[in-house]
Amino acid sequence: MKINKKSPYFMVCVVLLIVLAILFMFPLYWIITGSVKEKSDILLKAGEAIQWWPRAATSVNYEKLFNMQVTWELFGSSFRLPAAIKWLYNSVFISVMAMLLTCVTASLAGYVLAKKNFYGKAIIFGLFVCAMALPKQVILIPLVTLAKTLGLSESAWSVIFPVVGWPFGVFLMKQFSETIPTSLLEAARIDGAGELRTFWDVVVPIIKPGIGALAIFTFINAWNEYPLQLVMLHKTEVKTIALGIAGLQAEMSTDYGLIMAGAALGAIPIIVVFLVFQKYFTQGITMGAVKG
Amino acid sequence: MAHSVAAKSRAIRRRETMVAYLFLLPALAVFACFVITPMVMGFVTSFTNSHLGGSEFVGFDNYIRLFQDPKFLRSAWNTIFIVLIAVPAVTAFSLWVSTAIYRMHATVRSFFRCVFYLPVVTGSVAVVVVWKWMFNTYNGLFNHVGTSMGLLEKGIDWLGNSTTAIWCILIILFTTSIGQPIVLYVAALGNVDQSLVEAAEVDGATNHQTFWKIKWPSIMPTTLYIVVITTINSFQCFALIQLLTSGGPNYHTSTVMYLLYETAFKTYQYGYADAMGVILALVIALFSALQFKVMKGGTTE
Numbered sequence: 001m002k003i004n005k006k007s008p009y010f011m012v013c014v015v016l017l018i019v020l021a022i023l024f025m026f027p028l029y030w031i032i033t034g035s036v037k038e039k040s041d042i043l044l045k046a047g048e049a050i051q052w053w054p055r056a057a058t059s060v061n062y063e064k065l066f067n068m069q070v071t072w073e074l075f076g077s078s079f080r081l082p083a084a085i086k087w088l089y090n091s092v093f094i095s096v097m098a099m100l101l102t103c104v105t106a107s108l109a110g111y112v113l114a115k116k117n118f119y120g121k122a123i124i125f126g127l128f129v130c131a132m133a134l135p136k137q138v139i140l141i142p143l144v145t146l147a148k149t150l151g152l153s154e155s156a157w158s159v160i161f162p163v164v165g166w167p168f169g170v171f172l173m174k175q176f177s178e179t180i181p182t183s184l185l186e187a188a189r190i191d192g193a194g195e196l197r198t199f200w201d202v203v204v205p206i207i208k209p210g211i212g213a214l215a216i217f218t219f220i221n222a223w224n225e226y227p228l229q230l231v232m233l234h235k236t237e238v239k240t241i242a243l244g245i246a247g248l249q250a251e252m253s254t255d256y257g258l259i260m261a262g263a264a265l266g267a268i269p270i271i272v273v274f275l276v277f278q279k280y281f282t283q284g285i286t287m288g289a290v291k292g
Numbered sequence: 293m294a295h296s297v298a299a300k301s302r303a304i305r306r307r308e309t310m311v312a313y314l315f316l317l318p319a320l321a322v323f324a325c326f327v328i329t330p331m332v333m334g335f336v337t338s339f340t341n342s343h344l345g346g347s348e349f350v351g352f353d354n355y356i357r358l359f360q361d362p363k364f365l366r367s368a369w370n371t372i373f374i375v376l377i378a379v380p381a382v383t384a385f386s387l388w389v390s391t392a393i394y395r396m397h398a399t400v401r402s403f404f405r406c407v408f409y410l411p412v413v414t415g416s417v418a419v420v421v422v423w424k425w426m427f428n429t430y431n432g433l434f435n436h437v438g439t440s441m442g443l444l445e446k447g448i449d450w451l452g453n454s455t456t457a458i459w460c461i462l463i464i465l466f467t468t469s470i471g472q473p474i475v476l477y478v479a480a481l482g483n484v485d486q487s488l489v490e491a492a493e494v495d496g497a498t499n500h501q502t503f504w505k506i507k508w509p510s511i512m513p514t515t516l517y518i519v520v521i522t523t524i525n526s527f528q529c530f531a532l533i534q535l536l537t538s539g540g541p542n543y544h545t546s547t548v549m550y551l552l553y554e555t556a557f558k559t560y561q562y563g564y565a566d567a568m569g570v571i572l573a574l575v576i577a578l579f580s581a582l583q584f585k586v587m588k589g590g591t592t593e
Contacts, residue, residue, distance in 0.1 A: 013392040014392075016392075017389070017392055017393065017404060020389075020408075021403075021404060021407045021408075024407050024408055024410060024411065024467060025407055025410065027411070027414075027419060027422045027423060027426075027467075028410060028414060028422075030422050030425075030426065030433070031418060031421075031422045034422070034425070042431070043431050044430075044431050044432075044433075044436045049440075050433065050436055050437070050440075101322075104318065105318040105319035105322060106319060108315040108316070108318060108319065109315060109316045109318075109319035109320070111315065112311070112312040112315040112316055113316075116308050116311070116312045116315075117305065117308060118305070118308050118309035118311075118312035118313070119305075119309045120309075121312070124316065124320070127323075127328075128323070131323070131327050131328070131331075133524075133576075133577060133580040133581070133584075134331070134573050134576065134577055134580075135524060135527060135528045135549075135572060135573055135576045136528075137528045137530060137549055138334065138549075138552070138569035138570070138572055138573045139327070139330040139331055139334055139569070140552075140553070140556075141334060141337075141552075141556045141562055141565055141566055141569065142329075142330035142331070142333035142334040142337065142566070143326070143330045145333065145562075146325075146326070146329060146330055146333065161322055161325070161326045162326045162327070162330075164322050164326070165322040165323045165325065165326035165327045166327065167323060167327070169319075170319055170323075195311050195314075195315075199315075220413060223415065224412075224413075224415040224416065226415070226416055226417055226531045227530055227531055227534075227553075230531075230534070231553075231557060242415055242416075242417040242418075243417075245417045245418060245421060246417050246421075246535060248421075249421050249424070249535070254431070256425050256431065259421050259425070260421070260422065260425075262421075263417070263418040263421050263422060264418075266415065266417065266418050267414045267415065267418040270413055270414070270415065271410070271413055271414065274406075274409075274413040275406065278402070278406060278409075282405070282475050282479075285472055285475045285476065286475060286476060286479040
């Protein structure tokens, strides 16, 4: 299609897009600058100009944040460390575990659903699809009861397993596995390769981009799975960074500098992860959508 | 001879089935335990008066009580209101952004895609705490800019006022909802059959005509998918509300999902809350089914 780059409509679009882009980035800008502002720059007084830019960057908010400490029991010994660091560690642990487990379970299941003929396939796939159309938040209450029964209360695993169980990954990996040429699988069989060997040497290399997409997708989802974390984790030392920030807001609602320091600490790592892997991420979203 | 071939193929199928279930086992086990089981538990509990002290079967009492509960009815209306505003706004806006950026240089395109995805990645908590600060009556940016520019006579209590609070939630919901639709639309527009578009242009079709006659029909499945996911997400709107207004003032920003949370985790009426969950799930499932049906009908045409 010819693009008339000089047309007034196109120019208006570009200007609007730039304005919108600035508006969309502004909250993040306000978090980061807010986190290094002095209290006097944060509390706006009528008639005074807004400090759009911190007059002098200060680390006082971060110092305050790191002064809140928790005790971490590890391998029998216990030591003190800033609560925010423990929260970050908890978020990373949950996201990494959810990511690894989802990639393994979903690629195994997706592959057989795409490439094998077996009894009960339609029923199982149907179950996965139906569950996906249902809202995942309505199972929060029974999940809490279930976690208690299984002895997972206040444990990171109570958040990890429900994320892993969500069938989106299976669905995504089935889409990617459809692209595996059946002739390759047959060739492997004729060469005498076992099922696991075929999976590892033939299937995995082909669906690698899919696994990449699923990995980054699950990591970000688990990191931001706030409702589930909220109902499962309550003790200070097991909280995630998202819960930590929410707690800061609830307890010190007007200490904006401190809250923004927490928000920056929670947001920046996940944004960096996203920017580094965004190519895979985009692919995951689009592949998951084709053929509802 | 034929008999043994059939027996052999049956044996192969049986072997395939065994292998398939071994491969499926980890995914199925977690799925059955952490998705199916809680769904069944929630459904069963919704017919009891389960609370901290115990649980008794009460039949449809919870469901009858729901439709006489003003808090629930208000929350249900708020939920519907949010869906009715958010879904068309998100769909139309993301379509506009996508049509504007999909023909741009790859770097520029991916820059805009990232920017509009940023609020999703940042996470609802970080996004909400900064918006809450901006909305604050005394220290917030909006009131400060508004009054100093003379737009507002005096500061507005954005989150404490029943008319403005729901719009504050809608704005944040909007910024955190358009990222995924834009990614999907940009991909779909890139997949539109170029030969059709070129043929239309040779025939002298205007941009307007090529869009509505060729591109719009071919991105229809994507549009429907976007409508479905945005609807499901808007129906479940919860984190924003819990963090921003706690449903207030006086349940004017409470949604079914928020009320469910409050009922279960603040007043510990699990049975009653599960009944809300079942209703919410039914409404969403009904809506998804309807959309899938329309979608199937649209693509087989």
